[in-house]
Amino acid sequence: MPVLSLPTLFLAFLRLGATAYGGPAMMAYLRQECVGKRQWLTEQEFKEGMALCHTIPGATMMQMTTYIGYRLRALPGATVAAVGFVLPAFVLMTGLSAAYFALGELPVVRALFHGLAALVVAIILNACVSLTRTAVHGWPGLLLVALAFTALALRMNILLVLLGAALLAVVLFRKDPAPAPTGKGAGR
Amino acid sequence: MTARGWVIAAGVALCLVLVPLTFAPVLAQLNLVLMKVDLMAFGGGFTTIPLIQREVVDRFGWVTTREFIDGIALGQVTPGPIVITATFVGYKAGGLLGALLGTIAVFFPSFVILTALAPHYDRLKRSRPIQLIVRGILAAFLGMLLLVAYHFGREALVDWKTWGMMAAAWLALWRKVDLLLIVGVGAALSMLIF
Numbered sequence: 519m520p521v522l523s524l525p526t527l528f529l530a531f532l533r534l535g536a537t538a539y540g541g542p543a544m545m546a547y548l549r550q551e552c553v554g555k556r557q558w559l560t561e562q563e564f565k566e567g568m569a570l571c572h573t574i575p576g577a578t579m580m581q582m583t584t585y586i587g588y589r590l591r592a593l594p595g596a597t598v599a600a601v602g603f604v605l606p607a608f609v610l611m612t613g614l615s616a617a618y619f620a621l622g623e624l625p626v627v628r629a630l631f632h633g634l635a636a637l638v639v640a641i642i643l644n645a646c647v648s649l650t651r652t653a654v655h656g657w658p659g660l661l662l663v664a665l666a667f668t669a670l671a672l673r674m675n676i677l678l679v680l681l682g683a684a685l686l687a688v689v690l691f692r693k694d695p696a697p698a699p700t701g702k703g704a705g706r
Numbered sequence: 707m708t709a710r711g712w713v714i715a716a717g718v719a720l721c722l723v724l725v726p727l728t729f730a731p732v733l734a735q736l737n738l739v740l741m742k743v744d745l746m747a748f749g750g751g752f753t754t755i756p757l758i759q760r761e762v763v764d765r766f767g768w769v770t771t772r773e774f775i776d777g778i779a780l781g782q783v784t785p786g787p788i789v790i791t792a793t794f795v796g797y798k799a800g801g802l803l804g805a806l807l808g809t810i811a812v813f814f815p816s817f818v819i820l821t822a823l824a825p826h827y828d829r830l831k832r833s834r835p836i837q838l839i840v841r842g843i844l845a846a847f848l849g850m851l852l853l854v855a856y857h858f859g860r861e862a863l864v865d866w867k868t869w870g871m872m873a874a875a876w877l878a879l880w881r882k883v884d885l886l887l888i889v890g891v892g893a894a895l896s897m898l899i900f
Contacts, residue, residue, distance in 0.1 A: 576816025577787035578750030607786030612805045614780045615797035633896025634779035635862035640875035642855045645752040653844035666849030687842020
């Protein structure tokens with residue numbers, strides 16, 4: 519396969535960034551575009567990238583585009599892919615934010631967000647369900663969930679809570695044969 | 707990553723904090739917070755919500771809980787990652803420039819980590835402690851996200867109509883209805899009934 523030019527890569531990810539909607543569904547879309555249609559990566563490489571992106575911090579989709587760009591054209595490729603992918607969302611979000619803070623007090627806008635806020639609660643609860651499937655297998659996981667809930671409610675330092683969870687996980691999950699998180703649905 | 711790569715990365719991170727310091731200290735603080743959020747955002751996406759809530763809403767008060775919920779709603783109608791809500795926060799704190807810097811800040815640290823680790827991943831993958839640690843952190847984030855859902859619920863679910871919309875949306879998500887369709891119908895309905 520000939521080496522991809524950076525502008526080609528940029529435009530491809532710009533298009534992906536403008537059309538990738540819907541949380542977990544985005545990952546399937548990205549796989550279809552980059553593995554199936556364009557054959558930039560093999561299925562195996564894509565899976566390895568997913569596993570890496572679920573192991574390190576950062577927005578999973580964004581990490582995945584960075585990874586694909588990196589595989590194709592090293593650091594310049596990663597930069598171009600990441601910027602291209604986030605640009606449509608950035609432009610749209612900036613426009614919407616400007617509109618929101620200019621018109622937010624209009625009754626019709628208030629009514630709109632009154633309802634959308636209820637949807638956000640549903641979306642977050644749904645994300646909680648997906649996270650449960652990924653991260654909680656049995657009572658040690660539930661214990662961690664309860665401890666973190668309480669710790670945050672008591673306004674403890676989040677970094678300390680995460681460190682505590684990491685330490686407890688090594689002890690509690692030690693005998694757990696379950697595989698590493700595949701993160702179905704947790705990433706957006 | 708080469709030594710030169712690390713120097714450039716450190717330089718960009720410093721610029722994100724030091725440059726705004728000269729004309730808009732609030733943006734320096736915000737960029738620092740957003741970089742910190744990104745560094746802790748294991749599991750990506752939704753796990754950043756408790757982190758942003760704690761720092762941006764509770765601690766510094768750059769946006770109210772109400773505005774934050776609305777920003778997340780906007781993040782649902784834009785394509786790409788939900789973390790783009792940071793752009794919304796940046797815009798509130800510092801207009802166009804705040805939006806731009808905030809967006810860079812919330813993606814940059816994890817970008818550096820990924821490009822640094824990608825060549826060494828084979829060793830990382832075989833490390834079982836790392837897998838356990840990531841699962842523990844995800845479980846902790848789940849607990850925090852549940853608390854956020856509770857706080858958001860107290861703010862957003864004020865009568866039977868909002869409760870009804872929440873339940874209907876959850877059912878639709880459960881049945882794997884397209885998210886954009888849910889938000890579209892929800893938006894239209896909201897303007898009619900509220």
